[in-house]
Amino acid sequence: MSTTGSPAPQTGSRPGGRSARVRAAVHRAIKELVADEGGEPLTIPVVAARAGVHATTVYRRWGTVGELLADVATSRFSGDIVVPNTGSLRGDLERYASDLAKDLCDPDTLALVRATIGTGGEQGAAACRGERRQQLEAILERAQARGEHSPTLERTTDAVLAPLYYRAVFTDEPLTPEWAHTLVSHLLPD
Amino acid sequence: MSTTGSPAPQTGSRPGGRSARVRAAVHRAIKELVADEGGEPLTIPVVAARAGVHATTVYRRWGTVGELLADVATSRFSGDIVVPNTGSLRGDLERYASDLAKDLCDPDTLALVRATIGTGGEQGAAACRGERRQQLEAILERAQARGEHSPTLERTTDAVLAPLYYRAVFTDEPLTPEWAHTLVSHLLPD
Incomplete structure (x- = not known):
């Protein structure tokens, strides 16, 4: 589950490292799931499965689907225009x-x-x-x-x-x- | 599960009958769950459990949480002003x-x-x-x-x-x- 003996720190992890890859995968999963209208309800396990990461990773980092969506929206709508x-x-x-x-x-x-x-x-x-x-x-x-x-x-x-x-x-x-x-x-x- | 030998028709059921009671219970459950911010994600099983009805009843009648919310919103926002x-x-x-x-x-x-x-x-x-x-x-x-x-x-x-x-x-x-x-x-x- 972990590539090292101890969990990677949430802050201070190097850009392009595991933390950044997880974030990118989860953001991409959210965008795909949200765009798929008649889809299943958006829950952390559904997002995690689509992103190919463990649900606990998503829970630990974002807490709720609402916070996760807000994170995706913030990066989408900041500096876009x-x-x-x-x-x-x-x-x-x-x-x-x-x-x-x-x-x-x-x-x-x-x-x-x-x-x-x-x-x-x-x-x-x-x-x-x-x-x-x-x-x-x-x-x-x-x-x-x-x-x-x-x-x-x-x-x-x-x-x-x-x-x-x-x-x-x-x-x-x-x-x-x-x-x-x-x-x-x-x-x-x- | 059913009060008669065959399932009650969706239309033509008498007002105040089982169909109306289910609708009222499900609408009330939605309103409570939506008002409870930090709550769990809104899914049909969660709504059904709160309303005290079978999930299959809710699926059969509304199909998705989206359609159910639209139904509640329609009755809430029609003729309200x-x-x-x-x-x-x-x-x-x-x-x-x-x-x-x-x-x-x-x-x-x-x-x-x-x-x-x-x-x-x-x-x-x-x-x-x-x-x-x-x-x-x-x-x-x-x-x-x-x-x-x-x-x-x-x-x-x-x-x-x-x-x-x-x-x-x-x-x-x-x-x-x-x-x-x-x-x-x-x-x-x-």
Whole structure:
């Protein structure tokens, strides 16, 4: 079961070592299982079997399926969208909204968001938001630095981020770039 | 296991009979299990045990946990909010938004929405939307009949419904009535 006489430490193990391989296998198993809709309920033994690792390893490292999903979502949704820098607030927000729309359209991404929301509680929800808040904040701060009048982060979240997530998660309507742009037009009227 | 020689038909069984009692027990079990956050993964055997019914009965009637959650969500979110009729579009939308904010603030409601999104796929998502679309449509149509200028259903969904669901499901920020009213103010500027 163990390659050495004593269990590998959870921290300090070398990158590319056993710990990293287990993490990669478990993350891959989660993504496959989540993408397989009519599949069996997501439990630690099911994930472990798919990943080819011992269930106890998964329990020890992640504790619950919810925490595991939150971990996968965090690594999936952090740094996934480059903050655009087009020179104008409108341009930045339009690019940002259409990039996010495209990302959320991906069936595997959407399945991961839904599964993480379903079992990850607050932690899972935070993982699905990823760095969106910081990304929007960066766009708004840059606009202010240029002297542009910019809405608050709360207002931008309500007007742009919320409809993108709502439409992706709760409806089967398409997230077209045109529609994403209209969200920005309503936030920043001429 | 059966009260008669042959299995009771799924449809046509008398209200208040065995079929209705099983449904009530299973719905109650789901609500309890979903509300119990750190609990075990939601599987049919776990639900059946909590409801005190045979797992085969639950499998036969609902098939999967996803379909079962969608069924519970449908009965929970249909007809739960009375469409307000205050005499003005602004008044109706403000009442509607703050009623929905209050509803989504309830931890048990939120837990049910999250769990249903997590395992119910498109069907679960539709169940969580419930009759919101029709309710908003009724408000907008009444405003038009009064001769008020009213936004489209899509625009109202993006501006009012989406931020309420996004804030409830993806963040830990409070859904105050004041905030819900500002959503309407932005949709219907003076």
